Amino acid sequence: MSFRTFFLSLSASFGLAWLAIVIVPYFKMRALEPIAVEDGDGTNAVYIPKRAGRIADGAEVYAANGCYQCHSQLIRPTYAGNDMFRPDWGGIAGDEDRGDTRRETNAFDFEREKFAPIGVARLGTDLSNLGRRVEAVYAKGGDAEKWLYAHLYNPRWRPGRRESTCPSFRFLFQVVEVKGNPSEEALDFPVKEGMEIIPKREAKALVSYLLSLKKDQSVPDSLNFTPPTAAAPVAP
């Protein structure tokens, strides 16, 4: 076999797969058609979740600190796993404001991010709905941001979380002297008199990003795979 034949057969066998599973799907999915949704007040809007400003910075902090090594962001459909049935993972089953919001991950969930942090392993929980979970369950009635700051500072501090293996992100916080009024963002951890622990810029960005991870928006009908329930109100 000459080198030429060898190279051509190699290119053919590899190139076919390369085109079929990499190039064509990538460019087909490059610009998803925007989906129109009916807003509450009857106006038309486009279904694209928000990702801008500090949330985008927070996604970079999430990536740089390797959160994806232990946390996934993927709610698989029921044919591929049981993620939908985990309480509060894919949405909240009995959300007081919005009813059952559970759904699987859709192609728009990571829109305007550079790379979807699907995750390598689940040594920790799935974070697809973390923002809503903190607001509605963990920090119910309290301050969700403060809850997350405390959790990042020491994940094993709260009772019931002593077994957590999440690393502490103390290096995203700084201890500063209190000047005038104490900071509203100061953490409730013991610290020397006259000092306070406040989040650095990275911690603020990260928490904004984490709170943006929500699965509670209304989804356009074309993306909504939840079977209609009998109790659902019928449009007049």
Next chain:
Amino acid sequence: MSSEVSQNLEQDAVLRASIDRSLRHPVMFFLTSGAAWLAVSIILGMISSAKVHSPDFLDSWGWLTYGRTQAAHINALIYGWGFQAAFGVIIWLLSRLSRQECRAAGLILAAGHVWNLSIFVGILGILAGFGTGMPWMEFPAFCWPVMLLSYFAIMVWSLVQFKVRPEGHVYISQWYLMAAMIWFPWVFITANVLLHVIPGNPVMAAGINAWYKSSLLFLFFTPVALGTAFYLVPKVSGRPIHSYSLAQLGFWSLAVIMPWAGMQKLTGAPIPYFLPYLGATATILFFIPALTAAVSILRTAIADPEIASHSPTLRFTMAGIVGLVVMAVAAVFLNIPGKTLELSQFSMSGYGFEILALYGFFSFVMFGAIYFIVPRITRREWLSRRLIKWHFFLSTYGVSLIALVAIFGGLQQGIGQEAFDQPWSEASQRAFPYAVLITFIWFFIMLSNIFFFMHLTVMWLRLGRRSTHPTLLVSDHHGSPHGEDGDIDNAGSMTASAH
């Protein structure tokens, strides 16, 4: 007639020695700096794996947080050790196989320094918090064009040598190695350009990243290790390959099946539905190229059990091929859609499988090659058979435990993850013992490689034995394993009797 034969043998020996001489600096550079990166990776691996079960360990510094050390660990293992070991072995093997001296040793050496520099900057970048967050592509984005250019500067000479070689049969090792040399830049450019330069849908980008990881394993490390094994085993055992057509079948099945693998890691993600299933199917079918190659290599090696157990090269290579068989079994066992795929998708079996492939299969074959190549280019023999034995046994223990983590640990953890009516801590508790085991694994591998690093340093300093008798792993004490006393030939591998 017989004088003609002996003259030919002598010419051959001179040619081999001059090839070895022309390549001694770049090959030794790649092997020693690769070993140094292996040390870095092992230390980072121990730190990061300890953090999984003891999260308070070294937790006050940002640059040592788990997410960064784990990424630095795997990238050092792949690009620092894996690629450099592959470079050293490929340029040497392809020079030998196309019977050409290397005329670009200086340039290869310079490009090798550039490669090392970009890995160094990349690892520092990850630890300093500039990682990209794409698994196996965490180096800051400015690293990849430099790596690509130095890759071409290192590899292109082997293709030139092949082009101008004397006419003749193209051996199966050359197929494997050249295929790997062509596949890697194709995969590397595709993944980096699509993910860094042409932003697209982020979920599909994650799919391409999964394909990139799988392609490095199956289309670079696997063919490099197989090409090397197909050279070493017949060479050391002095026998032709057991079934050459089986070997060819192995090669073409690898080329046809493996480019489709990888996206099963995104099962259930919003990408076209057929992609994960194709990926799972192709990964399961990995057993075809793996077992065909393994059968023909192992049948060749065990034809003479005595040589197989005495030669360090053969022992490491055969252990690597056994690692390949285990890897093929794991590939089938962990990727059955609807059965085990959903259990293994987000469990530690992913990491276990990667380490099984990178260390249990690829690195073992590379160690075999290093034990073969280094005496030839330094013209010194390995100093101690005990150091080699300890390297072998401790590494083997480490790798057997890796297989355990990859297969059982992953499934155990996956079962816990899928049990949605139990609290999440149930899943964590199932993973805990295996997380402790991973720390032990890296500890074993570190111990084993301390022997290897010492030995390689001694060889690098040209302090090996000056002898024509290779260091063999014979355990009886009748006489010296190094041959008769005083039987020393300073010409080393230059003589016809050493090959």
